[in-house]
Amino acid sequence: MTVREERRVGIGVIGYDGAAKAHLQAILRVGTVFWPPPVRPVLVAVAGRSAERVQQAAQRYGAQAAYTDWRRLIEDPRVEILIDAGPNDLHAEPCVAAASRGLHVLCEKPLARSSTEAATMRDAAARAGVVHMAGYNYRFIPAVLLARQMIVEGRLGEIRHFRARFCDDSMVDPSAPYTWRHSRAQAGSGVIGDLAAHAIDLAHFLVGGIEAVSASARVFVDRRPRPQGGEGVVDVEDAIEAVVEFAAGPVGTLAASTFCPGRKNFLTFEVNGMLGSVVFNLERLNELEVFVRGEAVNGFRTVMVTEAHHPYGGRWWPPGHIIGWEHTFVHQLHRFLAAVAGQAQVGPEGATFEDGYRCAVVCDLLDRAAREGRRVDVAGFVPSRA
Ligand SMILES: NC(=O)c1ccc[n+]([C@@H]2O[C@H](COP(=O)([O-])OP(=O)(O)OC[C@H]3O[C@@H](n4cnc5c(N)ncnc54)[C@H](O)[C@@H]3O)[C@@H](O)[C@H]2O)c1
Secondary structure (H helix, E strand, O other): OOHHHOOEEEEEEEOOOOHHHHHHHHHHHHHHHOOOOOOEEEEEEEEOOOHHHHHHHHHHHOOOEEEOOHHHHHHOOOOOEEEEOOOHHHOHHHHHHHHHOOOEEEEEOOOOOOHHHHHHHHHHHHHHOOOEEEEOHHHHOHHHHHHHHHHHOOOOOOEEEEEEEEEOOOOOOOOOOOOHHHOHHHHOOOHHHHHHHHHHHHHHHHOOOEEEEEEEEEOOOOEEEOOOOOEEEOOOOOEEEEEEEEOOOOEEEEEEEOOOOOOOOEEEEEEEEOOEEEEEEHHHOOEEEEEEOOOOOOOOEEEEOOOOOOOOOOOOOOOOOOOOHHHHHHHHHHHHHHHHOOOOOOOOOOEOHHHHHHHHHHHHHHHHHHHHOOOEEOOOOOOOOO
């Protein structure tokens, strides 16, 4: 294939800070790492609120246009794909509008502020027949994919437990500023949607559907200083501890908190089956701890998941030359572009809007279980939050 024969696809990105940075870098790298690319992504436009800052972002990443109104971005005829990395209250409206214009949509997690809102996004994308993906990028970590491969191949035997924690210490300091993440109206929930959602999605990806939850939640600091002065009222949870029951039989726990000194991006899970266990920690994402019963020399061993025969092995560097957080966005975007090119499906490796919806249902369940102090299940769940 020559460069001339490549199909080029224009991308517009909402946001340029935080997660958006990882998406913007992925757009620049994906076609060089996966060669030849399924389609060649072209960064057409970036949208943000401040004209000066969005212009700088456009220059920095080589976008052709900078918009302060996301509507102009999705109306730009050169844009065929929307990557929505805005805050949670800026997911549903742009994604539904983009899908109804025929744009393919990759939206950051949590898909929406509630399962009701997530359902409207899922339905809009399905109606429009566009490619859709929820940004659960941790599915694309080689060690996570190796864990899944072992589970699917039955090497851990019948699964009994899934336990996950996602902890950081970002809010321990009471003077840490109030942001959109502390507002139910903007975020939908606190650590449930922000952190636990990743663990829920991995639970679904690795073990299957969650059917019931029991939970306790806490707000530890209920007011925080606003950067522009005054105080904001925190009306979302700072921490959640939950018991989860899976439809296929396993039982487990989920915890998320921003009040864990020393923890930075500590997403860890352990899966126990009848024949073995695997343990993963995002802060050491190239490694998977594996225990298989009956091996001659027994005990947990740490597998460096960078060999050529491992998922995405040989795609980046030689064995032991580790990859990082940003590479998951490149893998994710490649899968999305392959789906746009008609060469692959988003699932099961990637999360579709249906997966994003299923995750949002469990987020709503956790919220309800904690508020009402009781066990709630998917079957009897009627969403009440828009
Ligand atoms: N997949 C991951 O690992 C991951 C990591 C971090 C955040 N996220 C998700 O990404 C989303 C953004 O989180 P973040 O931490 O990057 O937030 P952030 O506050 O750092 O960035 C939000 C971005 O949205 C832009 N924005 C805000 N309002 C806008 C508007 N009206 N029009 C256009 N742009 C606007 C801001 O300019 C900024 O670039 C959230 O949904 C979050 O859950 C995902």
